[in-house]
Amino acid sequence: MLAPALDRVPRVALAGGPTPLEYLPRFSAAVGAPVWIKRDDIGSLGLAGNKVRKLEYLLAAAQAAGATALLTVGALQSNHVRATASAAARLGMRCVALLGDDRPSAPVGNHLLDLLFGAEVEFMGPLSWAELDAALVGRSAALQAAGERPFAIPMGGSTGLGAIGLARGYAELVDQLAEAKVEAGRVVHASSSGGTSAGLEVGRAMVGHGPLICGVAVAKTPGVLEDEITALANAAAGIIGLDRTWSAAEIHLDHDHLGPAYGVPTAEASAAIRLLARTEGILADPVYSGKALAGLIDLVRSGSDTGPLVFWHTGGTPALFDPHYGLPLAGEAVRTDD
């Protein structure tokens, strides 16, 4: 089901094969519609996540360019940075990570894992995402001057090349849905730098049918994210020779579950995290997958979707261990004596 040109794009296998598609019987009963889950939160590399699919293509390009070091940027709890650090370890490459925060008093969550995977972490202070991407250019030049051949990966691994990893993932999902004889109407997922939404859109166009893509915006404002996804989808389609272009009006996003800002937990996301944990024993996180899950629950409870739906679990659970994000147990009496 892959476009022939996609099959020809060099790829390093990192994810460990197709990720499982599973039915969620107890969660489905609790929300009132059949829900399936695409388990990109588990895999062979590190603590997995959607970023691994992008890195399969980005790192093949890095290897082809003879890169000696991977250089990337992100927030303190960036899943993308952690995934890049683990992939660099797998491939025996140096990894330099610029984090747009002040150094915390102790490493936790993804930051701890970055260090465990051997990444060289540099704290840039609280920079905007645009400033961080600019810092990437400067650091890349400095590494080059020091004799390295750096391969710079922008925020979230969101480039046209990275996005085709999700196009491949969409084709994988459609095969699994056909095998399970499930006709799902929507795929719901967290959307931040846009590469995941873009790749899934391209995958749907490539396959020619399948569930609609519904990204839940967890970082960017209406308009901005649609434009970025459009540009990424058009770039990705160009790489695999798909004769299709998108306009921003074709990108459907849920902008109702971001809450006050990126990384600020919401009561709805915390409730969704608790529900998934207690009905299925599966973890979601407060920054990305929890907000997307809250969006999915609202789709069902508002009567907008009666299912079956697919929740694309993009990973991110290390942030559960950073108290900065607040615990999804907040408000409950937590016993610490047993």
Ligand SMILES: Cc1ncc(COP(=O)(O)O)c(C=O)c1O
């Ligand atoms: C766990 C998780 N889910 C979803 C996303 C969003 O993916 P994208 O940046 O491709 O929109 C990210 C990005 O950082 C993420 O870490």
